[in-house]
Structure formats: C-alpha cells, structure tokens
Amino acid sequence: MPWIQIKINTSGANAEAISDALIENGAVSVTFQDTHDNPVYEPLPGETRLWGDTDVIGLFDAETEMQQVIRVLEQHPLLGTGFHHKVEQIEDKDWEREWMDNFHPMCFGKRLWICPSWRDVPDPEAVNVMLDPGLAFGTGTHPTTSLCLSWLDGQDLNGKTVIDFGCGSGILAIAALKLGAAHAIGIDIDPQAIQASRDNAERNGVSDRLDLYLPEQQPENLSADVVVANILAGPLRELAPLISVLPASGGKLALSGILASQADDVCEAYAQKFALDPVAEKEEWCRITGQRN
Ligand SMILES: C[S@@+](CC[C@H](N)C(=O)[O-])C[C@H]1O[C@@H](n2cnc3c(N)ncnc32)[C@H](O)[C@@H]1O
Structure with missing residues (x-):
C-alpha cells in the first residue's frame, strides 16, 4: 500500500x-x-x-x-x-x-554511550550499553530518558544498589550497572518491559546483577542507594509514599517523565523526605533529583 x-x-x-x-x-x-x-x-x-x-x-x-x-x-x-x-x-x-x-549511538554525559545492538560501538573504551528496546519504552532519544542517563553518568555508582522504577527497556538499570553499580532492580507494570529488560541485560552481560519484578512480585521493604523513576507526573505524585522510602537514608533519587510545568507539584510530594536539588530541564521536560534525609 x-x-x-x-x-x-x-x-x-x-x-x-x-x-x-x-x-x-x-x-x-x-x-x-x-x-x-x-x-x-x-x-x-x-x-x-x-x-x-x-x-x-x-x-x-x-x-x-x-x-x-x-x-x-x-x-x-x-x-x-x-x-x-x-x-x-x-x-x-x-x-x-x-x-x-535511524537509531544511532548516542552519548550521555562524559562516558556513557547507548548503542543500538545492531551497530558497532563508536568508542570501545567508553561505557557502552548495547540496546534493543523491543516493544518497550527507552532508547535514549526521549528527553526524560536522556535527563536520567546524564544524571546517572555524573554519579559515583561504584558498588551501589540501584532501583529503576518503571524500567521499560531496562536502559537506566543497565546503564547504572555498566557505570559500576553492584546490583540493580527493575520494576515495571508491563510484562513486555520486563522481557525487554531481561533481553537487554543478557545482551550486556549484566543479567546476574539485575533482578526484575512486576509490582505485585516486588519484595517487601526494598531499599537502594540510588533510585531512578522515569514515569509520569501523575503516578510519581500518587506513588510518592512508596517511592520516597525506596532510597536508604542519605540515598539519591532522580525522577523524570515530568513536564517542566508540573515540576512544582511533583517537588511538593517529595520535599518532606528529600533535600531537593535545582530542577534540570530539557526541552519541555524536567528532572527532579534529591538526597533522602
Ligand atoms: C517513560 S517509560 C521509562 C522507561 C525507561 N526507564 C526510560 O527511562 O526510558 C515509563 C515506564 O514505566 C512503566 N510504568 C508506568 N507506571 C508504572 C507503575 N505504576 N509502576 C511501575 N512501572 C510503571 C511503563 O510501563 C513504562 O515502561
């Protein structure tokens, strides 16, 4: 046709x-x-x-x-x-x-590259995540994913545990593992996202360090040094009581999927438990980060 x-x-x-x-x-x-x-x-x-x-x-x-x-x-x-x-x-x-x-390797921050799994890596010495999103969200082209990736690149993740809440293709969890995190947990409501994350973890040789759960399978009292959640402003506000307690005391949080115009509303939901940083913006989207009190 x-x-x-x-x-x-x-x-x-x-x-x-x-x-x-x-x-x-x-x-x-x-x-x-x-x-x-x-x-x-x-x-x-x-x-x-x-x-x-x-x-x-x-x-x-x-x-x-x-x-x-x-x-x-x-x-x-x-x-x-x-x-x-x-x-x-x-x-x-x-x-x-x-x-x-049309999907080409992209660089985030100083050392992190997201490379389509069917292409050659531009810099073998860099931190390269080989990715095929399958049917899940998360290639790095969206400003919210990009904001989270560049934030992860700027963190000291060595030996840390990371939770990727709304993991999609697994892009953030896998990037965190490749950047030095010891262990990561990916959670998503979409079984296709869990499958894509599993495939991408295997592709990157990190599947033994990534646990994946649908929300109903998620162990109780989960906690991590670093938590990233790139979902939408509505669910981030609604789930604030749950997401706020995922970072351990002194742990870091990054939230995205938020339009810049919604930043104040989301900040309000997290301000009590976190010392929040200035909001970062990219196009009409933003990222909120902070440290748990
Ligand atoms: C915008 S995508 C982000 C994917 C990837 N983390 C990234 O940064 O590109 C949001 C993901 O969150 C998942 N999601 C939405 N609401 C959720 C919830 N309440 N609990 C867990 N996952 C959720 C969606 O299925 C989707 O895969």
Whole structure:
C-alpha cells in the first residue's frame, strides 16, 4: 500500500513538539533524521540533544487529506503559515528496518554511550550499553530518558544498589550497572518491559546483577542507594509514599517523565523526605533529583 510522507525541517529542540503535532493530526509514525545525514551524532561535552538540523518525517495513510493536515499544522506556533515542508507519496517498505536505520549511538554525559545492538560501538573504551528496546519504552532519544542517563553518568555508582522504577527497556538499570553499580532492580507494570529488560541485560552481560519484578512480585521493604523513576507526573505524585522510602537514608533519587510545568507539584510530594536539588530541564521536560534525609 502506498503512503504519504511529510518531511519538515526544524531544529533538534523543536523536533519532539512537531512530532507530537504530526501524531495528533493522524500520522501513523514519526521518525527523526539528521538533515545532513551524519552517521553518528557527536554532542559537545556534557550536551545531549538531537541534531541541530533535524528532519521530522511523518507517515500518513494514503487516503489522508494532506492539504487539510497542512492547514492545521500552519496554526502550530513552531510552524506558521507557509512553513517549509515536502510531501511525497512513497511505496510500502520495511518500517521496522527503517526505524532501525535511524537509531544511532548516542552519548550521555562524559562516558556513557547507548548503542543500538545492531551497530558497532563508536568508542570501545567508553561505557557502552548495547540496546534493543523491543516493544518497550527507552532508547535514549526521549528527553526524560536522556535527563536520567546524564544524571546517572555524573554519579559515583561504584558498588551501589540501584532501583529503576518503571524500567521499560531496562536502559537506566543497565546503564547504572555498566557505570559500576553492584546490583540493580527493575520494576515495571508491563510484562513486555520486563522481557525487554531481561533481553537487554543478557545482551550486556549484566543479567546476574539485575533482578526484575512486576509490582505485585516486588519484595517487601526494598531499599537502594540510588533510585531512578522515569514515569509520569501523575503516578510519581500518587506513588510518592512508596517511592520516597525506596532510597536508604542519605540515598539519591532522580525522577523524570515530568513536564517542566508540573515540576512544582511533583517537588511538593517529595520535599518532606528529600533535600531537593535545582530542577534540570530539557526541552519541555524536567528532572527532579534529591538526597533522602
Ligand atoms: C517513560 S517509560 C521509562 C522507561 C525507561 N526507564 C526510560 O527511562 O526510558 C515509563 C515506564 O514505566 C512503566 N510504568 C508506568 N507506571 C508504572 C507503575 N505504576 N509502576 C511501575 N512501572 C510503571 C511503563 O510501563 C513504562 O515502561
């Protein structure tokens, strides 16, 4: 079946918002592509973001009234009337392959790389996590995952225990183990996430140091030196009584999945038990970190 593709050139900072607008207007998938086709995005030290010049490519069903979609997109504050775009009809292809071709190794912080498991590592001396997200969330391309990865890279994790609450692909737990943590626990409500985390742990040779649980299987009185939870603001607030007691006294906490506009609400739910750091932001998302009293 043929498809209609719209390609919009933008900055890396605006790419996620434009992707959301395409999905809201009926795109069945959206991919990001470096406009200049660099095989590997090389961020400046300490910087983690999409390419400066990014093509956002939305794929629509062949029956879609594209002129109507374009009229709606022209109302978007980041696009405007007559925004620059290219529409073309394309033949069906192997979309899984297409997605894999567009997922490149990415660097977070100073030493951590997330590498698609089907690619070569750019730097064998770095801390490399080989990842295939399968059906789970967590490739590193989302700002919330990226905020958590760069925070983990900045921690001294040597010999520490880490809980990854909402582990998805296992990306944060596995990164923590590769960065020196002795033991990690991943928890997720989605059995496919547990499976993806297990596969990725094996791929990275850390499965003997990663325990995975659905919430109902989770042992009582779990505690760790470091806890990361990249879920959404609502569940983070709701689960604050449970998540707050996971870090041991003096232990560290990082929360994400939170829009910057929701930061105050989430901070309020954790402020009693934690000395909170300044909130870190990336695009419209943020990360809250702190140390347990
Ligand atoms: C945004 S993804 C984060 C995945 C990965 N940790 C990352 O940083 O990319 C959130 C994950 O949390 C899981 N999740 C959502 N609510 C949860 C809950 N109440 N308890 C445990 N996991 C939850 C979802 O199934 C999903 O895999």
